[in-house]
Amino acid sequence: MQIPSAIVTLILGMVLVLGGLWIGQTINLLPVGASANAPIYDELFQVLFTIGAILFIGIVGLLVFSLIRFRRRNDQLGDGIAIEGNLPLEIFWTAVPAVVILFVGLYSYDIYDRMGGMVPLGHEGMAHHAMADNGDERIWGGLSSKAVDGEAMPLPVEVTAMQFAFLFHYPEGDITAGELHVPANRPVTLRMEAKDVIHAFWVPEFRIKQDVIPGQPTQLSFTATRPGSYPIVCAELCGPYHGGMRSTVVVDEPEVWEAWFSSNAKSDDSTTT
Amino acid sequence: MTVATPPEIQSAVPRLQPSGWIRYFSFSVDHKVIGLQYLVCGFAFYLVGGALAGAIRTELASPVSDFMARDVYNQVLTLHGTVMIFLWIVPVVNGAFGNYLIPFYVGARDMAFPRLNAVAFWLIPPAGLMLISSYFLTGAAQSGWTAYPPLSITTPAAGQVIWILSVLLLGGSSIFGGINFIATILKLRRPGLKLMQLPMYCWAMLGTSILVVLSTPVLAGTLVLLSFDIVAHTGFFNPGLGGNVVVYQHLFWFYSHPAVYIMVLPAFGLVSEILPVHARKPLFGYVTMVYSIMAIVGLGLIVWAHHMFTSGTPPWMRLFFTIATAFIAVPTGIKFFNWLATIWGGRINLNSAMLFSCGFIVNFVLGGITGVALAQVPFDIHVHDTYFVVAHFHYIVFGGSVFVVFASVYHWYPKFTGRMLHEGLGRLHCALTFIGFNLCFGPQHWLGLNGMPRRVAEYDPQFTLINQISSVGALLMAVSTLPFLWNVVQSAISGPLAGDNPWNALTPEWLTTSPPPVENWVGEAPLVEEPYGYGVPIDQLDLAATSGRDLWSSGK
Numbered sequence: 167m168q169i170p171s172a173i174v175t176l177i178l179g180m181v182l183v184l185g186g187l188w189i190g191q192t193i194n195l196l197p198v199g200a201s202a203n204a205p206i207y208d209e210l211f212q213v214l215f216t217i218g219a220i221l222f223i224g225i226v227g228l229l230v231f232s233l234i235r236f237r238r239r240n241d242q243l244g245d246g247i248a249i250e251g252n253l254p255l256e257i258f259w260t261a262v263p264a265v266v267i268l269f270v271g272l273y274s275y276d277i278y279d280r281m282g283g284m285v286p287l288g289h290e291g292m293a294h295h296a297m298a299d300n301g302d303e304r305i306w307g308g309l310s311s312k313a314v315d316g317e318a319m320p321l322p323v324e325v326t327a328m329q330f331a332f333l334f335h336y337p338e339g340d341i342t343a344g345e346l347h348v349p350a351n352r353p354v355t356l357r358m359e360a361k362d363v364i365h366a367f368w369v370p371e372f373r374i375k376q377d378v379i380p381g382q383p384t385q386l387s388f389t390a391t392r393p394g395s396y397p398i399v400c401a402e403l404c405g406p407y408h409g410g411m412r413s414t415v416v417v418d419e420p421e422v423w424e425a426w427f428s429s430n431a432k433s434d435d436s437t438t439t
Numbered sequence: 440m441t442v443a444t445p446p447e448i449q450s451a452v453p454r455l456q457p458s459g460w461i462r463y464f465s466f467s468v469d470h471k472v473i474g475l476q477y478l479v480c481g482f483a484f485y486l487v488g489g490a491l492a493g494a495i496r497t498e499l500a501s502p503v504s505d506f507m508a509r510d511v512y513n514q515v516l517t518l519h520g521t522v523m524i525f526l527w528i529v530p531v532v533n534g535a536f537g538n539y540l541i542p543f544y545v546g547a548r549d550m551a552f553p554r555l556n557a558v559a560f561w562l563i564p565p566a567g568l569m570l571i572s573s574y575f576l577t578g579a580a581q582s583g584w585t586a587y588p589p590l591s592i593t594t595p596a597a598g599q600v601i602w603i604l605s606v607l608l609l610g611g612s613s614i615f616g617g618i619n620f621i622a623t624i625l626k627l628r629r630p631g632l633k634l635m636q637l638p639m640y641c642w643a644m645l646g647t648s649i650l651v652v653l654s655t656p657v658l659a660g661t662l663v664l665l666s667f668d669i670v671a672h673t674g675f676f677n678p679g680l681g682g683n684v685v686v687y688q689h690l691f692w693f694y695s696h697p698a699v700y701i702m703v704l705p706a707f708g709l710v711s712e713i714l715p716v717h718a719r720k721p722l723f724g725y726v727t728m729v730y731s732i733m734a735i736v737g738l739g740l741i742v743w744a745h746h747m748f749t750s751g752t753p754p755w756m757r758l759f760f761t762i763a764t765a766f767i768a769v770p771t772g773i774k775f776f777n778w779l780a781t782i783w784g785g786r787i788n789l790n791s792a793m794l795f796s797c798g799f800i801v802n803f804v805l806g807g808i809t810g811v812a813l814a815q816v817p818f819d820i821h822v823h824d825t826y827f828v829v830a831h832f833h834y835i836v837f838g839g840s841v842f843v844v845f846a847s848v849y850h851w852y853p854k855f856t857g858r859m860l861h862e863g864l865g866r867l868h869c870a871l872t873f874i875g876f877n878l879c880f881g882p883q884h885w886l887g888l889n890g891m892p893r894r895v896a897e898y899d900p901q902f903t904l905i906n907q908i909s910s911v912g913a914l915l916m917a918v919s920t921l922p923f924l925w926n927v928v929q930s931a932i933s934g935p936l937a938g939d940n941p942w943n944a945l946t947p948e949w950l951t952t953s954p955p956p957v958e959n960w961v962g963e964a965p966l967v968e969e970p971y972g973y974g975v976p977i978d979q980l981d982l983a984a985t986s987g988r989d990l991w992s993s994g995k
Contacts, residue, residue, distance in 0.1 A: 197889045210817055218808040225804050228779055229797055236718070238786045245719035246785035248974030256727045259776040260769060267765045267811070274815035275758060281817055284754050306685070306751035309820075363590040364684060366749060366824060370890035373821040375749045380589055381678030382685060382751045397899065401749075401824040401892040403583050404590060406509035409895030 182224050190216030200396055200417060201372035202389040203281050203309075208373075210277045217266065281374075282387055285310035305357075308376045308385035320353040320387065327358065327365035327378040329404055330411040339431030346398060346415040348390050349423035356386045366401035369415055377402055390417040456957075466561065468553035469957055473560050474539030475855060477530050478848075480560075484526035484567055489917060491519035496879075496913040499906045504896040512896040513581035514574060514598070520584030521602065524698065525609040526567045528840050532705035533651075534560065534616055536847055537644050539855075540712075541620060543948035543955075544638045546629025546964040551622035559615035566608035573601040583894060585691060588665060588676035588684050596669050603666045610655045610662075613701075617651030620644050629964050635729070638946050638970040639722060642729050643708025646736040650697040650704075653740065658694035661687060685751045692743035700739040702836055703803075704732060706843035707774055710796050713850045714778055716944045717793040718785030721971040724777040731770035738767045748819045757816045764814035771807055775800065785974075791865030795846030798873045802838025806831055809884065824894075827887025833880045845872070845923070852930070853937030857953040860934060864926040868919055875915025882908050946970045 190212050199205055236246070278284060323346065324335040334343045348354045358367060360380040367386060368375040376386040400411035418426065457465045462472050463479070494515050498506040507515070538556060542549055550556045573579045580602035582591035591599050624637070624645050665687065667673040674680025676687040715722045722728065744752055744760040778800060787793060809831040812818050822828060845868070852860050882905045887893075891902050898906070940949040948955070950965045 195885055195888050207817060207821060210815065214812045214815070214818060218812065222805055222808055225775065225779070226801055229782075229800055232779065232782050232785075233787060233789065233797060236782065236785050236787050238719075238788050242786055244786065245974040248721055248972075248976045249723065249780075249784065250721045250971075251724040251726070252780070255780065256724050256773070256777075260727075260773055263772040264766075264769050267768055270811065270815065271762050271765050274761065274817055277815075278758070278817045281820075283757065283816060283820075286754075307749075307753065363593060364587055366892075368824075368890075368892065370821070370888075375820050375823055377750045379684060379751050381683070384751060397890065399890060399892050403513070403587070403894040405594070406513060406581075408513075409504065409509075409892075409897040 182220055185223065186216050186220030189219040197370050198392070199371060199373065200390060200392040200394060201374070202391055204371065204373050206277055206280050210274060213273060214270065217270065282310045304383070305385045306379065306382040309374060309387050310385070320355040321348065323354060323356050325356045325358040325367060325378065326361060327367065327400070328361040329363065330400070330407040332367070332398060332413045336427070339427055341427070341430045341432070343430070345413060347423060347426050348415060348417055349420040350390050350393050350417050352420065353387055353389045357383060358386060359383045363404050364402050365404050365411070368399045368401040369396055370399065371396040375401055390415070393417045393419055466557050468549070468557050470538045470542045470550045470553065470556065471955060473556050474535050474537070476560050477535035477538060477563070480564060481527050481531035481535060484522050486920070487571060488519055488522035488527055489920070491515050491522065492913060493917055495519060496910040498896055499898070500910045502898050502900040502903050509896050510581055513583075513894070514579040516894055517580045517583050517602070518571065518574060521570060521606065522567070523836070524584060524702070525606060526563065528702045528836055529613060529698070530563055531844055532702060532709070532840055533613070533644070533647060536640070536709060536851075537616065537620055537705065539851070540640060540948055541623055541644055542627070543959060544641050544946065545624055545627050546632055546947060546966065547623060547627040548958040548964070550619050551627050552619050555615050556619050559612045559619070562608045562612040566605040566612070569601055570605040573598050577601065585695070586665065588668065588687050589678060591665060592668050592677055599669055600666055603662045607659055607662055610659050613651050614655050617648035617655070620648040621652065629966060631966050632968070635726070636968050636970070639711035639725070639728055640705070640708035642732050643704045643711070646732045647701050647704045649736055650701055650739060654694040654697040657690055661690040661694075685747070688747050688750055689744065692746045696743040696746065697739050699835065700735060702840045704735065706799070706840045707732070709843050709847045710778065710799060712946060713792050713796050713846055714781050715971045715973055716850070716942050717788045717790060718782040720781055720785040720974045722777070723780035724773075725971070727773055728777055731773040734770035735767060738763060738770070742767065745814055745819070748816050749823045761814050761816050765811050768807060768811045775804060790849070790862060791860070791869055792846045792850040794866060794869045795842050795849060798869060799839055799842040799846065802834050802842060802876065806834030806838055809834065822887050824892055825887030826883040826891045826893055829893045830880045830883035830887065838876055838880070842872070845869070848927070850942070852927070853941045854948055854953050854955070856931050856934070857937055858930050858934035859937045859941060860930045861926050864922045868923045868926070871915055871919030871922070875912045875919055877912070879909050879912025879916060945972055
């Protein structure tokens with residue numbers, strides 16, 4: 167007995183969706199997450215990966231099936247069937263992708279909001295620290311820390327990128343360092359500016375990146391969550407040694423970081439000397 | 440003038456154009472000659488670009504910079520991108536097939552402006568030679584094909600200026616071609632041929648040419664300003680003189696995102712020609728295909744800032760461009776579903792042209808899915824400027840456009856030469872290319888997600904193995920060119936004769952001799968009102984001769 171094609175299609179569709187969900191749940195392509203952004207990002211990645219896997223396997227499966235099922239056999243000389251179109255089908259495969267795209271768009275808006283992307287930039291952290299004259303300076307792009315709800319004051323760090331190094335300056339203790347030391351679980355706000363050409367500040371384990379642009383300060387906020395050392399990578403072609411322009415961000419437990427900070431801080435507010 | 444001319448001269452047809460092989464090296468105004476000039480010239484540059492890619496993959500086989508000097512590496516990656524985009528894909532999918540096919544499809548004897556057409560082609564070889572020779576003369580540009588200032592202002596000026604000049608020439612060639620296509624498709628149609636009866640490739644070329652004419656001048660203007668910054672020390676994009684580097688990015692991507700559609704829309708059109716012929720079925724959903732091309736053209740002009748999500752762009756702008764970009768997936772998806780419906784229920788001839796077209800569908804679907812993901816700002820913030828993006832756009836332009844170029848060569852070679860290609864070598868070529876391509880670029884998605892930025896000569900040693908796998912894939916792709924080259928050359932000399940219409944196709948280029956005569960037809964051009972009239976209507980199916988499966992797939 168022939169199984170009706172509607173039932174076959176339904177079962178195949180269900181297997182496909184379940185298979186896609188399984189793939190999205192089990193296959194992890196991302197490096198370890200070390201910031202408050204990372205789990206949010208990974209959630210988005212899982213959704214995109216699941217939808218992508220369902221679509222890809224479905225379309226390729228349909229294609230391969232068609233090629234095998236409808237291949238020309240040696241004894242076949244005639245043409246296929248003259249079907250020139252089907253309006254309900256066209257509406258179906260216009261509407262379904264449109265809905266999926268809309269869903270993904272709204273979902274990623276929510277993710278971006280949770281990562282601090284939708285908060286107006288430049289009205290925090292930096293403003294009341296150190297540079298009163300620069301307080302109203304325009305920030306041209308980046309992530310704000312406002313959404314990462316902070317009872318703790320964000321730690322401001324000034325980042326200067328140049329060929330081919332990053333320089334970190336902590337205005338609070340007047341520390342200048344080649345490595346970024348940050349405490350775990352406290353928001354950090356980087357104010358970034360480049361000296362020569364465009365660079366980009368990227369920490370793969372934090373899932374964040376922001377170009378560092380000459381003439382246009384940008385900002386990047388994150389909250390590190392997992393102690394350890396992670397690479398800082400320049401992600402914008404900046405010259406011959408672009409591939410070597412790397413640094414390290416060291417995430418310490420708060421008390422370890424405190425010790426590092428006070429041992430390096432310049433004692434201009436006369437607490438230690 | 441003497442009145443008494445000798446009779447033998449009188450009888451000879453006066454030839455203003457050279458004939459024989461020499462015409463391929465001449466300023467011929469025959470659209471077919473120009474089309475083949477584009478194709479062969481483009482393929483020569485493809486080999487150059489491929490050699491550059493080989494140099495890149497050799498350098499990346501080890502995590503340290505050991506194969507070439509770092510500044511040479513940057514020159515090589517700049518040349519690779521520029522050659523592949525401006526000298527191979529854009530000229531071939533537009534210039535080569537456009538020139539060869541469009542006059543046939545509209546029922547004309549040539550393009551609207553034959554001389555402009557020849558000028559457009561002859562801008563390409565000098566521009567290409569200038570670009571490549573800059574490597575030997577002054578050192579080539581080393582700021583990537585994007586030439587972002589201030590890097591492009593601070594790297595050695597001579598190479599950068601030559602790069603700008605050659606891209607300006609190539610952009611000019613592209614604009615001339617675009618104007619010509621628009622005029623030909625709209626104004627040179629055979630009387631009686633309606634727009635909605637044109638083969639789909641005409642619509643694709645119309646849409647592409649609109650993009651070319653609207654966006655390429657913006658690139659030209661931008662590069663002229665950039666050259667002023669370099670040569671005359673103006674400050675348009677120089678932050679030290681009050682310029683704005685992000686403005687350059689906006690202007691650059693206003694062309695260079697549509698450029699992606701300039702590279703893939705013609706490929707979409709070519710696939711729409713190839714699939715119905717070899718599946719023996721009409722193109723499914725002609726009208727929606729036309730509308731989706733135009734939707735892609737419209738949307739393609741308002742998505743450029745998705746290349747700048749990590750640049751100096753405010754939040755609202757990031758959001759708008761996310762949604763606009765992701766929505767391109769809808770018209771693109773319509774096209775893919777229509778192609779699948781075209782081959783569903785066909786009598787598919789699994790030849791090289793068909794297999795390359797299907798390889799295109801597989802690769803492009805993957806590239807499209809990663810494209811929708813990249814459109815999402817939060818996703819892009821992690822993977823922007825990494826190997827994930829490298830993988831994505833190679834799936835679009837190589838897995839998409841280049842696969843279609845090969846499919847088209849297999850499909851139209853009998854028309855170009857009057858001889859058939861060797862089918863076995865073609866399938867070998869297809870298999871090697873497909874495996875090599877996926878081996879090369881598939882793993883690069885993982886590299887990008889895990890922390891390898893693009894355009895680097897050295898990388899974290901943890902990525903060594905995956906990079907070596909990728910390099911092996913690149914080697915396979917290089918090897919895959921050999922059976923193709925042998926096949927094309929050998930078949931031109933001694934391949935079996937093809938006859939006028941070996942595929943039993945209905946589009947007008949097959950309704951003349953192979954190769955076609957100058958001016959395309961002896962006598963009047965045929966009026967093809969149904970270019971996709973393949974297949975047997977359902978009610979005329981011979982019930983005795985068909986299986987139950989055929990009836991099932993017909994939905995009856």
